[in-house]
Amino acid sequence: MTNANEQPNALQVVIGGEAGQGLVTISELLCRSLVRAGYHIVATQSYMSRIRGGHNTFAIRVASAPIAAPQEPIDLLVALNADTFQRHRPELAPGALVIADEKEDIRDVPVLNVPFERLASKTAENMAACGIVGAILGLERATLEHALESFFDGKHPEGAEDNRKAISSAYDWIGAQKVAFRNLPAPPRSAAPIMLNGNEALALGALNAGVKFCAFYPMTPATTVPLTLIKHAGKMGTVVEQAEDEIAAINMAIGASFAGAPAMVATSGGGFALMVESVSLAGMTETPVVIVVAQRPAPATGLPTRTEQADLEFVLHAGHGEFPRAILTPGSVEECFELAQKAFLLADRYQGPVFLLTDQFLADTYRDIVPFTLDTPPHWPAPPEPDNPPYKRYALTETGISPRLIPGLSRHRVVADSDEHTEDGHITEDLDVRRAMVEKRLHKMLGLEAEVSPPVFQGDAHPDLLLVSWGSSRGAVEEAAAIVRAGGTRAGTLHFPQVWPLVPKHFLDTLTSAPTVVAIEGNATGQFARLIRAETGFHIPHHVLRYDGLPFTPEYILRRLPHGTTA
Amino acid sequence: MTNANEQPNALQVVIGGEAGQGLVTISELLCRSLVRAGYHIVATQSYMSRIRGGHNTFAIRVASAPIAAPQEPIDLLVALNADTFQRHRPELAPGALVIADEKEDIRDVPVLNVPFERLASKTAENMAACGIVGAILGLERATLEHALESFFDGKHPEGAEDNRKAISSAYDWIGAQKVAFRNLPAPPRSAAPIMLNGNEALALGALNAGVKFCAFYPMTPATTVPLTLIKHAGKMGTVVEQAEDEIAAINMAIGASFAGAPAMVATSGGGFALMVESVSLAGMTETPVVIVVAQRPAPATGLPTRTEQADLEFVLHAGHGEFPRAILTPGSVEECFELAQKAFLLADRYQGPVFLLTDQFLADTYRDIVPFTLDTPPHWPAPPEPDNPPYKRYALTETGISPRLIPGLSRHRVVADSDEHTEDGHITEDLDVRRAMVEKRLHKMLGLEAEVSPPVFQGDAHPDLLLVSWGSSRGAVEEAAAIVRAGGTRAGTLHFPQVWPLVPKHFLDTLTSAPTVVAIEGNATGQFARLIRAETGFHIPHHVLRYDGLPFTPEYILRRLPHGTTA
């Protein structure tokens, strides 16, 4: 069996240090430069819940050919402090190089001792490290300098100049060294890719779908969704408001949506927990709202800056009573963009809550992206104005979908009620009406089922080994399967970009015909496997689970596949 | 097939009128008198969400032999207004009698026209009606008078006297009438039963378990749980506080529990939705808390005063992340008492959230009860004080259960954290500790499984028809099965007093060996059947569902059993 790190076209750079050492800045700069140079990247952030100190890393896997997942072995370790080396030493790949300040006492491994003090001012030492890595990876000096320019964008000229100098000195210095490090093949592409993380892509997808309102209460790892919207609010005409709490956030979104603005919220498990009553409200009043839940390890506050996939069942059943919903689970940065659009479409069409379930790993991971085409915007039709009054907001229809007008934008009055209501929206205690309304609402499930994004199969037809995944683990699972295949086992993957509703005919044959099926989930109890069983009776007998806060890697999966399933 | 109403020993009295007509007072008085006279009752309240007006009923099914469920046909209808007669006319059983004011124009059915104005003052007319019913049912005048005395308990002597007179005149007047109405056989018992509804029994069970703290925010149909605790707070030394909102309520309970007081909250779906984040907090900090969720029809505000069983999946998955819980689902007023005790026991032993999932029907239904014995109180041991410091609140143990000390009651400091934490309770981001703590917490499921209240089977061995139920529908389901049996079909019932955890060996054989299995649930999607399938793969093919806000009756079930399943 081959390992991910043995792929000749990929290598992994890990930059580690304390919060406050400028790690994110230089890593992003490096990523951007790599992407501009045409490389593919998977750049994963791993940080502690503190502002200064602690231990953070930015792991940049870079390749000349497409890649989809982070990897474990480190080829180039940039240790901004001594702690970094100690922690990551066990992960060094054969032939790895460590970059560290010349004052650090690092032995037994190939190390490049850099005289940072001589190369840069104290505050620009991080940028010198950036230059060193850029040079080693064979990036042109100008590529890094241009990336730096866009970063400063004309602001702080002094700091910018200081940083430029640091890069320059790094390149000059390294020219004089003999650094033995395997080079990547030159990248093949000439397209102009962009670099996005999952949350940015999600926000941009929402903007393309027409989002006009977002309310939020800050919560890691969701906050960068509203921050991205805020950044572009001026140009896109979006109203984004920081609410007093999450309950307010979702109720504001519901109010804005009722008044016609495509609306969303973004939060994580604990914040979402506070929104649960209002999810039910959106279900009852049939108000569209897109809810981004960026998962992190729980229960309670848990590990605020790490990743997990343990809120699937919670989100699926959140809210008292029964009403339709859809849960989209993007498996890549591209899917964040696409499914964000779909979420708004479904929310609008089926008039209720639609979820985007992501996690810290996907939210924070940067990828190179071919700019999305924006010419197929989802359709937000002006609701047809019924001409025969009285207008009935909740008219009983065959599809369960009733004509939705916007208060103030028609001659009609629009009445919505969280109590059970008549067709015209007014409170009722008529128990026949109750029954009809329950059925009307649930009837919308049929339409939602017809629009499900079906699971994506990849790999050998009639595989002996089938790996089932949902959400952010897609890349790692697909790479793991590729490695298994390279080892001679017929392997396939089934990725679910949508976990609710489930349409058994999309996947049941695939499941039942594979001799070995393994569910890969970032939780401790196999939630999705349980859901598959609840809906189909099919029991997935094997699991690869992860619940230590870190994302899946191909290596992690390969180590845990059931014995005998790989050749 | 026989019908419930054809049971010779049972008949049903329905008293209907507007809110504010004193319907509840006279119905409770009547129930109490019947119980004191030795009858069995199932007295169901059905009311609208308003304080005056509307249409409310109190349906008292009374019998000489034990009964377990409400019934549909009405034998004696007390119409306190004209509307009542119109609404309930279709439900009148053959031979039914209607009692109404002589001014009402009621035809085509046997009616007793009562000159209420002559029998009582305006405010005591309801009491005259009570006297009429008592007399017709053959209750001694003194029984009603004594019940009235305990009701007034020496207060409002004028009102009491007025009411006593009304009863008296009613008895006098009816003596002169010729009323044709089938009488019930004299009750066989001589024990001294008491009369309780589900919420009262639940509160008394909690008191026996040692509850010392309850916080709540008013919400129908849960409010009478804290109100019952408040009523007895002085004698039982209980602290009950009305919180500013439900989030505060559960956090107060968690704080009190952390400081050593057995603690509970009680709410309904929407209020519970607000507690969800803190359920996860209790799971993470391993703080015992008993959570009563009295279901009502949702989504959102729904039908505040009606009944439903649609929050099972919601409660099961409420809270972000993964942690153990237990969900108890009493099926009778007695089980409310018993399972309330068990809830406190489990919460204490497994240190986390334990649910009592009831509903409006059970909460408000009065039954005759043989007073519970109080001599087997659950055990609340003083936690053993570890003598070797440092004390570790979250010590890793084989059972997952760690030694719980109470802050201020030992020499040790007790530290609890909603973040992931070390054994001594302090915040950590160590990912190995994280994994160990996830496993420790989930390990408690094993102990919980060992203490599950198993499902209760009743009926024929190897039944052809098996009815599966959980929670409040138990009585109706068991009566329906009895009728089916009486009709010649081998029938059995499987009632789940606990729906989580599920232990398949308790029931899977029973399920798989019955030719026809039907799930009876008060929701629209068959939530419990789905849960059974998720846990066992077993698919319950038939459902009898109800989601119009009314409770199950044997008749409702019988009408909907799959064709061909009954002889």
Added chain:
Amino acid sequence: MEQPPDTPVTLPDYGEYETAWCPGCGNFGILKAVKQALVACQLRPESVLFVSGIGQAAKAPHYLNANLFNGLHGRALPVATGAKLANRALTVIVESGDGCLYGEGGNHLIAAIRRNIHVTVLTHNNQIYGLTKGQASPTSMEGFVTKAQPDGVHSQPFNPMATAVAMKAGFAARGFSGMPDHLAGLIQAGINHPGFALIDILQPCVSFNKVNTFAWYKSRCRDVANTHDPANWEAAMKLAFQWDDWIPVGILYKNDRAPFESYFPACAPGPLAEQPVDRNALRQILLSYA
């Protein structure tokens, strides 16, 4: 039924409906005053959005003909805030109970005051939880006895006027359901105030509050209009605490902070629902991620 938009708005435009309230309830006076104020403002029903929570008070907007979002207990204010931001042209009125707005929804009240969003809040303050059958509310007086508080309320009552004035709310007024004409005037002034307006309306609950009855309020409530300048913060603060033989009703405090929605350029051109998606701008934005 539909009138051309230039016809004057009259009371029948707001309809007459059957209610679920107890006979004699103070809510009737408020309903009357609200309709009167809407007519006085000459607001067409289709341009008015009521947002309410849950409780007896929260049912009020079902009893007139306008747009309505009857949401969750305690959550009317954020819904109203979202709706106003989505469409500035809507007249947004929140109507709910003291429990809903000062209890469950307390955090939103504070935030709304801080924002100064142009929303008019009508609190039916009966000093009790009516719909749930008579527990203490945040405004119940100390010692007030209910089934849930058999030894009387121990918390100090929430004083909405004192808090609003202390927080320098845009507009703070107290009314009484038993003075419907006066109340209609307050509501009209509140709606026309271009910022947040809190109108706390004393409302007898005949079923559950046997202390603060119609007579109790009636004998205490007197208007301050002629003697008080609402721009005078110190005087307003004094009046906010005036609660014994005399309970001052009228506009206690007012200032002219800019309304919250005026800070959002996106709100200016018209309803968000009618703003197109500028995909050229978005394309430029996408490329800026290179």
Added chain:
Amino acid sequence: MEQPPDTPVTLPDYGEYETAWCPGCGNFGILKAVKQALVACQLRPESVLFVSGIGQAAKAPHYLNANLFNGLHGRALPVATGAKLANRALTVIVESGDGCLYGEGGNHLIAAIRRNIHVTVLTHNNQIYGLTKGQASPTSMEGFVTKAQPDGVHSQPFNPMATAVAMKAGFAARGFSGMPDHLAGLIQAGINHPGFALIDILQPCVSFNKVNTFAWYKSRCRDVANTHDPANWEAAMKLAFQWDDWIPVGILYKNDRAPFESYFPACAPGPLAEQPVDRNALRQILLSYA
């Protein structure tokens, strides 16, 4: 390590721990003052319960040796309330951030003030959300610019002192982390005040608040002890609004309402955990349902 209970409590009893705060953070001064106050009160660590929420401030009690319940963001106060009711003998101190206590937890603050429960609240008020990397908090000043508020904050800041004084809180004080001895005195007074005490502590955040810096606070904060009588409500109200070149620190307001827990007879005999279940009484109660 264990000391017999009659040994005087000293600073080492409260330990020294490594923190996760930024060097130079105002939280360090608060931590120091808290320990100093606990020693001054001669409280043994095992008799003190800290309750905190989530944020940088909320980590503070992890850095001293006492009982701790570090709960959810915004929810420290109800936990503290429950714990105090369960055991009156505990000294219950809430320590958390401005976002936690005035934002997410706003409704609980209001309720706690109304209850006057004997809990001492220490708000680390850095006018920013620190842990989530610098969004505006309820106390951020108007116009304050952050990544989330690039055009500046539009809401009026929450004034904790004005609200507390308007609500006649039991004890309301303002401190500054840069005056740790003065602050320790306030905390000691707050702990000893038999009722609810809110101590709002101005705290520089060196990482995210570049406006309200140490120097900014330092040049403004001056004690009022010698010039102000905390029983004088009008004066307190004035001081609460004083926020320009001079920010008064000290006890602004104080009264002597009875603490909430004193109304519960069940709380008097001792910790609820140690009260037996009176099954004879319960048996009588059962029979009363006949």
